[in-house]
Amino acid sequence: MSASGAKTNLHEFVVQENEQVAEGLWRMRCNTALAAELAPGQFVQVSVPADASHILRIPLSFARADARSGELDIVYAVVGEGTRRLSAMAVGQASTMVGPCGNGWWLPQDQGRALLVAGGVGLPPIFACASMLAQTGVGFDVVVGAQTASRHCVGYVDELRSMGIHEGCDCARKVVLTTDDGTLGMRGFVTQAMENLLAEHTYAQVYACGPNPMMAGVAKLSMSKDIACEVSLERMMGCGFGACSCCNVALVDGTQALCCTDGPVFDARRVQWQTR
Ligand SMILES: Cc1cc2nc3c(=O)[nH]c(=O)nc-3n(C[C@H](O)[C@H](O)[C@H](O)COP(=O)(O)OP(=O)(O)OC[C@H]3O[C@@H](n4cnc5c(N)ncnc54)[C@H](O)[C@@H]3O)c2cc1C
Ligand code: FES
Incomplete structure (x- = not known):
């Protein structure tokens, strides 16, 4: 089940x-x-x-x-x-x-504004999360990062701008694009764009998916501001249903979780982030 x-x-x-x-x-x-x-x-x-x-x-x-x-x-x-x-x-x-x-995103307990952060091919689950929030009326801003302009999925980004926004609703949204090489949007990593937004706005929840170092950075920033943060992790997978133990995720309490059945979405505070 x-x-x-x-x-x-x-x-x-x-x-x-x-x-x-x-x-x-x-x-x-x-x-x-x-x-x-x-x-x-x-x-x-x-x-x-x-x-x-x-x-x-x-x-x-x-x-x-x-x-x-x-x-x-x-x-x-x-x-x-x-x-x-x-x-x-x-x-x-x-x-x-x-x-x-696996387990999907949890709806925020606090219905305050959410910040969604996607890096590279981390966009699909973040797009699905945005749809979920838009349907439930939770306001959100989004940061989408890619190495270079040609690797941005323009169609999905356009939809993120308009999703759930209709005449008369109070749901203005920031969709910030970043590229590592500055060919589109802000030059730099998504974590830099996230820092800018955190300096200007208050968020109740962060959702992130992307490369592991990116998610470690997003988790660190969220925890430093005491904001709840969920991350969707990727691990090499064999069976995908908890039988082969090849998708371990190290937790701060010293135990291991399985990405395929306990995740792929985890509370960022539970994950033992590698700093190297
Ligand atoms: C829960 C989950 C969700 C995912 N969602 C997406 C998604 O929406 N879009 C997407 O493009 N990819 C996603 N991936 C990664 C995707 O599964 C791998 O890229 C894919 O299995 C590679 O298969 P391949 O045969 O083409 O490459 P392979 O020849 O098996 O590997 C090619 C390269 O990809 C790396 N790789 C292989 N499997 C994984 C994996 N599971 N995680 C990370 N790196 C891997 C290998 O280390 C190698 O460097 C997801 C992975 C997981 C675990
Ligand atoms: S992939 Fe086999 S236990 Fe997770």
Whole structure:
């Protein structure tokens, strides 16, 4: 049973669209009954057809899951053989995915403003989190970082600007873009943009996903201001359902959690962050 209450199960999916959306990044929109069972921040384990030598499924977050239409959007970086073959899947092709996997984002207990921080391919679960907050009327600002302009998913960023904002609502939002090389938005890391926002605004909750050093920085900044912070962690995964113990997350109390079943979303204060 997953944290969303739905039983983790095998589902068929059919590719509707599979296209490049930024340098090195692809978006697959597929149709699956699983879309109705996913909570923001959970993940799926995708099986890519074609090569029997690749038996492991690919763990992937999702950006959007529409319960009514059954549409599920995943955004993925092509980094190795599995994701390369995923990018080659054609419209109409079918395969399977396991889900819902893991624990998603928790809604803030304090309904004060939230700050969302995404780095690189950490954008999908942050986009799903933004949708969740917009639907529940929680105000939020967003920082989205990438190495360079061509690696920003412009379509999703535009949606983040307008999501849940309608005439007459008091929900003005800051969406701050950063690039490491200064080719779009602020030059620098997302943590620098986050520091600027923290100096000007009060936040009740921070949500973050991105490379581990980025999340360690976001966690440190949040804790220094005593702001609750949730992070969505990535670990190498084998089984994806708690059987192989290869996705350990070290905790401050000296114990280990499993990223696949205890996470991937963790309270940042529980995580033993590596400082090196
Ligand atoms: C819970 C979870 C959610 C994820 N969500 C997304 C997502 O939304 N979009 C996305 O692009 N990627 C996501 N990932 C990472 C994705 O699973 C890996 O990039 C993918 O498995 C690589 O497969 P491959 O066969 O193409 O590459 P491989 O040949 O297996 O590896 C290529 C490179 O990617 C690294 N890598 C492989 N698996 C992982 C992993 N699990 N975590 C981090 N690095 C890895 C390897 O160390 C290697 O450097 C997620 C991972 C987890 C655990
Ligand atoms: S991936 Fe097997 S226990 Fe987490």
